Amino acid sequence: MAHVREVSIETRLRDCGLRPTRQRIALADLLFAKGDRHLTVEELHEEAVEAGVPVSLATVYNTLHQFTEAGLVRVLAVEGSRTYFDTNISDHHHFFVEGQNEVLDIPVSSIQIGNLPQPPEGMEIAHVDVIIRLRHKKSR
Amino acid sequence: MAHVREVSIETRLRDCGLRPTRQRIALADLLFAKGDRHLTVEELHEEAVEAGVPVSLATVYNTLHQFTEAGLVRVLAVEGSRTYFDTNISDHHHFFVEGQNEVLDIPVSSIQIGNLPQPPEGMEIAHVDVIIRLRHKKSR
DNA sequence: ATCGATGCAAAGTGTTTGCAGCTGT
DNA sequence: ACAGCTGCAAACACTTTGCATCGAT
Numbered sequence: 001m002a003h004v005r006e007v008s009i010e011t012r013l014r015d016c017g018l019r020p021t022r023q024r025i026a027l028a029d030l031l032f033a034k035g036d037r038h039l040t041v042e043e044l045h046e047e048a049v050e051a052g053v054p055v056s057l058a059t060v061y062n063t064l065h066q067f068t069e070a071g072l073v074r075v076l077a078v079e080g081s082r083t084y085f086d087t088n089i090s091d092h093h094h095f096f097v098e099g100q101n102e103v104l105d106i107p108v109s110s111i112q113i114g115n116l117p118q119p120p121e122g123m124e125i126a127h128v129d130v131i132i133r134l135r136h137k138k139s140r
Numbered sequence: 141m142a143h144v145r146e147v148s149i150e151t152r153l154r155d156c157g158l159r160p161t162r163q164r165i166a167l168a169d170l171l172f173a174k175g176d177r178h179l180t181v182e183e184l185h186e187e188a189v190e191a192g193v194p195v196s197l198a199t200v201y202n203t204l205h206q207f208t209e210a211g212l213v214r215v216l217a218v219e220g221s222r223t224y225f226d227t228n229i230s231d232h233h234h235f236f237v238e239g240q241n242e243v244l245d246i247p248v249s250s251i252q253i254g255n256l257p258q259p260p261e262g263m264e265i266a267h268v269d270v271i272i273r274l275r276h277k278k279s280r
Numbered sequence: 281a282t283c284g285a286t287g288c289a290a291a292g293t294g295t296t297t298g299c300a301g302c303t304g305t
Numbered sequence: 306a307c308a309g310c311t312g313c314a315a316a317c318a319c320t321t322t323g324c325a326t327c328g329a330t
Contacts, residue, residue, distance in 0.1 A: 080295090123275065
């Protein structure tokens with residue numbers, strides 16, 4: 001059976017110092033199989049359960065944080081309550097659809113940012129986030 | 141006693157359809173007396189109590205949301221858990237110091253953003269947030 | 281067999297809500 | 306006096322943690 005991909009994900013986990021357990025492999029599969037994704041813990045948990053891998057919510061939280069530390073995913077701060085995890089760790093920006101809690105990628109090339117201000121003394125820039133908040137046009 | 145400012149804040153509240161109560165006036169005073177500020181509910185609550193205006197936390201939450209709807213302040217989504225309120229409602233951007241939970245304004249003129257991507261069909265841009273995340277330089 | 285991972289439930293945060301009593305007009 | 310606020314505590318959503326069991330090596 002299609003074992004080829006599993007092996008590579010296993011290796012990837014191992015390289016991060018994470019033991020490739022059933023749950024981690026399943027979650028990593030869900031995360032990376034479908035291209036770039038923006039998921040909440042809840043959503044990923046639901047997907048896992050639907051895929052027949054009954055992980056617990058707590059494990060999804062723990063696993064996503066481990067993945068974050070390992071640099072496999074990154075955290076997206078778009079909206080107060082919920083935390084989004086982004087499987088696209090390359091440099092890019094986001095649309096956020098208000099009310100719909102939907103996140104869309106913006107390739108870094110479609111925005112021009114120039115003239116970044118100097119960070120205060122002793123600080124350096126860790127990351128630049130651009131979030132373009134969208135709403136539905138009222139016109140109808 | 142210095143009643144002049146109070147009156148103007150009262151008027152401002154009234155204009156928003158908010159009854160100028162003790163608590164609202166006190167909170168508005170704290171918010172707007174010291175220039176542009178970035179505060180969490182907790183911080184504002186503490187300031188109010190220290191200033192001898194014992195409002196309840198719930199009232200601070202309610203009041204800040206009312207102020208937000210009235211357009212007196214705006215919500216800042218920089219970080220997952222806590223909600224920041226920004227008293228500067230003009231167009232500008234932010235530094236965010238990781239680990240320190242500190243927010244600093246960046247005047248809109250010090251960043252050049254060009255070439256905004258087209259929003260998806262039927263959507264329009266509500267707001268563009270730029271957050272420059274900072275960390276301390278490791279050098280020492 | 282060992283040490284780490286998992287699941288559950290309980291504990292934490294930060295935030296919201298319901299309702300009795302208080303306050304501004 | 307009335308409608309709208311406020312305070313408290315209880316309810317909530319999301320997230321983290323403790324501990325006994327399970328699983329990968």
